[in-house]
Amino acid sequence: MAAKSKKKRVSKSESLQTAEIQAAIDYGIDVSMLISNIGRSCTERIIRHQIALNTAEKLRKARRL
Amino acid sequence: VSSDFLNLLERLVNAGVDFVVIGGFAGVVHGCTYVTQDIDICCDFSPATLLALQRAISDLHSVHRMTPKRKKLQLTEKTCGQFKNLYLDTDIGQLDCLSFIDGLGNYSQVKGKSELIEVEKMKVRVLSLDALIKAKKSMNRPRDKEAVLQLEAIKKLKSSQQDL
Numbered sequence: 544m545a546a547k548s549k550k551k552r553v554s555k556s557e558s559l560q561t562a563e564i565q566a567a568i569d570y571g572i573d574v575s576m577l578i579s580n581i582g583r584s585c586t587e588r589i590i591r592h593q594i595a596l597n598t599a600e601k602l603r604k605a606r607r608l
Numbered sequence: 609v610s611s612d613f614l615n616l617l618e619r620l621v622n623a624g625v626d627f628v629v630i631g632g633f634a635g636v637v638h639g640c641t642y643v644t645q646d647i648d649i650c651c652d653f654s655p656a657t658l659l660a661l662q663r664a665i666s667d668l669h670s671v672h673r674m675t676p677k678r679k680k681l682q683l684t685e686k687t688c689g690q691f692k693n694l695y696l697d698t699d700i701g702q703l704d705c706l707s708f709i710d711g712l713g714n715y716s717q718v719k720g721k722s723e724l725i726e727v728e729k730m731k732v733r734v735l736s737l738d739a740l741i742k743a744k745k746s747m748n749r750p751r752d753k754e755a756v757l758q759l760e761a762i763k764k765l766k767s768s769q770q771d772l
Contacts, residue, residue, distance in 0.1 A: 564761050572754065574761060577640075580641060595643045596643050
């Protein structure tokens with residue numbers, strides 16, 4: 544039973560390492576950030592995007608001292 | 609003034625504009641991690657829809673941002689028929705409105721490939737993950753390469769989670 548459970552866990556983990564995931568990793572995409580985002584609601588994703596965009600806009604307008 | 613995409617969406621919904629969120633912002637809704645500086649929608653380009661859209665953003669100094677002198681948005685029932693796309697800049701962000709998407713079709717076809725989501729008690733239509741991947745692939749633009757990779761990874765991760 545324990546062996547069967549372990550085997551099941553391994554296959555679930557391996558199922559994440561598909562061609563699509565590997566292609567994203569190879570391109571330099573942080574897949575852990577995608578996984579975190581999937582766990583969020585649409586509203587949370589939009590709000591976090593807005594925070595990032597506003598920060599980027601502030602940095603773009605910043606002047607050199 | 610900072611951009612505020614939620615405010616833009618809220619204005620469109622409250623004005624009764626029938627639309628689908630497409631493009632990079634639809635990717636954000638599905639879970640992409642990049643930052644996009646505009647919001648793209650697909651909508652019916654009937655005079656009624658375009659005039660409702662104009663009313664929704666009438667106090668935001670909206671201009672056609674692709675015209676040389678950034679012409680003010682001043683649609684009338686007669687001039688609405690001249691446009692297939694609107695590329696607007698407003699006080700709270702850029703808003704691109706398309707009547708047709710390569711690889712998907714016109715508004716009613718796009719709407720058929722959308723899903724309804726709830727954002728802060730608003731119901732908003734967003735292009736489905738599969739349709740977004742198809743649209744991005746059909747445009748075949750180098751700048752969309754990362755978006756397509758993220759979207760395909762998200763699709764896989766979501767299906768893997770459903771299997772667990």
